[in-house]
Amino acid sequence: MNFPIYETEARGILSKTTGFIQAAGFTHSLTPARNCTFGCSYCYVPTMGIYGGLKPDDVKKWGQFTTYKSNAAALLAKALKPDQRIYCSPVVDPYQPTEEQQQMMPRILDALIRKPPRVFTIQTRGTLILRDIDPIRELATRTRVNVSFSVTTDDNEIIRVYENRCAKFEERLSVLEALTAAGINTFATIAPMLPCNPRRLVEGVVKVTTGPIICDPFHVRETKSNGATTRDAARAIANHHGHQQWFEPAFHQRIIDEMKSIAPRPFEVGPKAFAWLAI
Numbered sequence: 510m511n512f513p514i515y516e517t518e519a520r521g522i523l524s525k526t527t528g529f530i531q532a533a534g535f536t537h538s539l540t541p542a543r544n545c546t547f548g549c550s551y552c553y554v555p556t557m558g559i560y561g562g563l564k565p566d567d568v569k570k571w572g573q574f575t576t577y578k579s580n581a582a583a584l585l586a587k588a589l590k591p592d593q594r595i596y597c598s599p600v601v602d603p604y605q606p607t608e609e610q611q612q613m614m615p616r617i618l619d620a621l622i623r624k625p626p627r628v629f630t631i632q633t634r635g636t637l638i639l640r641d642i643d644p645i646r647e648l649a650t651r652t653r654v655n656v657s658f659s660v661t662t663d664d665n666e667i668i669r670v671y672e673n674r675c676a677k678f679e680e681r682l683s684v685l686e687a688l689t690a691a692g693i694n695t696f697a698t699i700a701p702m703l704p705c706n707p708r709r710l711v712e713g714v715v716k717v718t719t720g721p722i723i724c725d726p727f728h729v730r731e732t733k734s735n736g737a738t739t740r741d742a743a744r745a746i747a748n749h750h751g752h753q754q755w756f757e758p759a760f761h762q763r764i765i766d767e768m769k770s771i772a773p774r775p776f777e778v779g780p781k782a783f784a785w786l787a788i
């Protein structure tokens with residue numbers, strides 16, 4: 510996959526948190542790029558528009574290109590403080606496909622190793638994270654590092670239709686297994702909760718992670734009247750494939766209750782669950 514990559518000089522790199530991520534306990538978020546070339550059909554970020562730091566072209570062509578903050582590591586080196594709890598990132602995957610060429614994360618990890626914050630949490634679904642396992646392990650000797658890896662379903666056909674640039678279920682489990690074996694704190698994040706076999710999914714992630722399980726169903730207007738929400742593209746896919754019930758709050762609750770009853774360790778939803786990543 511080759512996507513156009515642009516660069517820009519940013520004025521800052523750490524943003525004070527608000528909303529969901531602030532409620533979870535993070536003080537700052539770190540976003541190395543604008544627009545995410547995973548381009549998931551349900552991604553809530555383009556529905557945030559300028560409030561997600563996006564330009565009109567990012568919204569119109571979500572997932573078709575990306576723009577890196579070329580001075581991110583230099584800005585970070587100046588902005589880091591020991592009491593920060595940093596989430597990377599609420600609006601882009603730091604290991605999106607273009608990271609392979611851009612190699613931004615090794616520079617960011619290097620800055621973090623030199624001046625570690627209180628907590629650094631990587632939110633990703635990118636198997637490319639394994640490239641950086643050594644610096645992540647090094648950072649973990651100096652501060653609390655959490656890797657929250659998105660495992661949205663156990664069904665590879667569902668992955669193909671909703672998030673076709675993302676790794677298959679088994680590959681994601683192997684990445685988590687390798688990170689856990691390297692001594693890194695690992696969490697499976699079932700977010701968004703896509704159509705799945707709840708038992709197979711929960712039993713699969715429990716074997717390869719160390720932390721509690723985090724879940725978040727599709728955001729829908731019935732339960733969230735404003736702010737970021739699921740893209741229309743995912744609704745269209747759900748309608749086409751007969752998955753409409755996966756957008757219904759009562760159905761969400763049934764599946765969540767089922768997953769909770771299967772999980773042999775804590776399992777939570779929303780900010781309460783993401784709070785585990787801030788400590």
Ligand code: SF4
Nearest residue numbers: 545547548549552602
């Ligand atoms: S990986 Fe995350 S940020 Fe990127 S498109 Fe998918 S949901 Fe959006």
